[in-house]
Amino acid sequence: MARRSSRSGPDGARDALGAASSSISSRTRRFESAFADRRTYVYQGREVDKQTHLGFDLARSRHAHRRGQPRPYRVRRQPRIYGNCVIIDHGMGVQSLYAHLSSIGVKPGDVVEKEAQIGRSGMTGLAGGDHLHFTMLVNGQMVNPIEWWDPTGSKIGSCGSCARRGNGMRVDLAGRPRRPLPHPLCVDSGGDRSGGRDAGRARQTFRRGLLEARDRSVEPDGTFQDDNFTSNETEYAEFAALLEASGPRGGAYIGVGPEQNFSYMVAIRPKISFIRRHPAPGGDAAPDVQGDLRVVGGPRGVHLALFSLPRPAALDAHSTIEEIWRAFPTASGTDSCAMKRPRGGQGAVGRTHRFALSAKDLSQIEYVSRAFFELARRFITVVTIRMR
Amino acid sequence: MRSFLATEENFAVIKDAQRGNLIVPVTGDVSGPRALRAVGSYLKAHDTPVTAF
Numbered sequence: 001m002a003r004r005s006s007r008s009g010p011d012g013a014r015d016a017l018g019a020a021s022s023s024i025s026s027r028t029r030r031f032e033s034a035f036a037d038r039r040t041y042v043y044q045g046r047e048v049d050k051q052t053h054l055g056f057d058l059a060r061s062r063h064a065h066r067r068g069q070p071r072p073y074r075v076r077r078q079p080r081i082y083g084n085c086v087i088i089d090h091g092m093g094v095q096s097l098y099a100h101l102s103s104i105g106v107k108p109g110d111v112v113e114k115e116a117q118i119g120r121s122g123m124t125g126l127a128g129g130d131h132l133h134f135t136m137l138v139n140g141q142m143v144n145p146i147e148w149w150d151p152t153g154s155k156i157g158s159c160g161s162c163a164r165r166g167n168g169m170r171v172d173l174a175g176r177p178r179r180p181l182p183h184p185l186c187v188d189s190g191g192d193r194s195g196g197r198d199a200g201r202a203r204q205t206f207r208r209g210l211l212e213a214r215d216r217s218v219e220p221d222g223t224f225q226d227d228n229f230t231s232n233e234t235e236y237a238e239f240a241a242l243l244e245a246s247g248p249r250g251g252a253y254i255g256v257g258p259e260q261n262f263s264y265m266v267a268i269r270p271k272i273s274f275i276r277r278h279p280a281p282g283g284d285a286a287p288d289v290q291g292d293l294r295v296v297g298g299p300r301g302v303h304l305a306l307f308s309l310p311r312p313a314a315l316d317a318h319s320t321i322e323e324i325w326r327a328f329p330t331a332s333g334t335d336s337c338a339m340k341r342p343r344g345g346q347g348a349v350g351r352t353h354r355f356a357l358s359a360k361d362l363s364q365i366e367y368v369s370r371a372f373f374e375l376a377r378r379f380i381t382v383v384t385i386r387m388r
Numbered sequence: 389m390r391s392f393l394a395t396e397e398n399f400a401v402i403k404d405a406q407r408g409n410l411i412v413p414v415t416g417d418v419s420g421p422r423a424l425r426a427v428g429s430y431l432k433a434h435d436t437p438v439t440a441f
């Protein structure tokens with residue numbers, strides 16, 4: 001198993017965990033890793049991956065603040081890298097996740113109360129030490145959990161519903177005391193002293209915010225252009241070098257990374273490759289236009305020119321990558337040049353493979369061509385500057 | 389630099405594979421019940437080794 005280069009949570013005891021996100025206090029724990037931290041994974045002394053951490057690692061879970069609250073939560077479980085893991089479904093698309101547990105005190109489908117013990121911290125799954133990995137999900141999207149711990153950021157439970165438990169007043173950024181508002185998850189606790197008005201207002205605001213967030217995150221017609229021509233794995237070229245040096249050879253390649261697939265394939269030289277291709281807008285399985293352009297495009301310089309600018313005259317099949325980088329920023333091109341590319345691509349693809357391209361296909365080609373035309377010169381210029 | 393566009397030789401590897409129809413685009417959810425199973429069935433039928441990295 002790969003390990004993280006930075007260990008987390010070496011001193012954490014296997015403590016009982018409370019059953020709701022708001023029962024975790026930033027004042028009683030030490031953060032080993034925060035949300036969106038960048039991590040490096042090392043296997044057998046070699047760096048093999050980098051990932052973004054989508055949660056908080058808490059080294060200590062002892063003395064956690066807990067509040068009694070009759071609102072029930074439904075329990076789910078999820079295995080894999082999280083080891084023993086509990087996901088509590090708070091309803092309305094909000095879930096809290098507790099990972100790397102050494103033991104689980106609930107089972108899927110259980111309805112747990114606020115102070116129920118759901119498990120003990122541990123280091124199961126991909127963990128470098130005893131700690132609690134905690135995160136929140138809204139409509140399945142992992143979000144920064146610290147925004148869900150405490151509505152005031154000052155004291156746990158300092159909301160209107162929980163004020164009777166001695167949590168007192170909260171202060172605003174200027175240090176002025178403010179009357180606490182009910183925490184959205186506490187509005188049913190019975191602690192609201194406004195006769196239900198504050199609780200009802202908070203509940204409505206909470207639900208309205210969730211619905212608005214859902215509506216903002218869903219594409220209007222259910223489809224979208226999902227090829228952004230970038231990779232989320234910036235170090236793949238170095239990893240390809242490792243594969244070339246000591247990786248497998250031949251066989252079959254199965255890959256999902258749109259940008260890194262071809263570089264990995266060059267390193268492995270597989271006999272056959274299966275690569276995931278995003279469905280075209282509208283869900284149609286359109287022809288592999290970019291793949292066909294690779295076939296008909298000639299050497300690299302011509303291949304790149306198909307997407308963006310006319311091939312500089314100085315480039316040929318023997319040009320180095322440095323020469324290509326230097327040549328394109330000075331190449332001439334107009335917007336009408338890019339607009340001609342789809343028609344040229346249609347002719348070449350049609351002649352070679354006898355594809356009858358639909359209006360959607362042509363739209364996709366135009367999208368790719370325009371993106372490369374508008375971005376390629378700027379990108380190449382940046383890379384050229386960095387190479388100097 | 390190990391990109392497939394780094395050298396003409398690298399690019400030729402991809403281009404030859406593409407020309408030989410040895411790059412199979414899979415349109416589907418690889419974590420779903422069909423796409424990866426279909427690939428696995430093909431590889432098993434052709435006794436092709438798969439190495440994970």
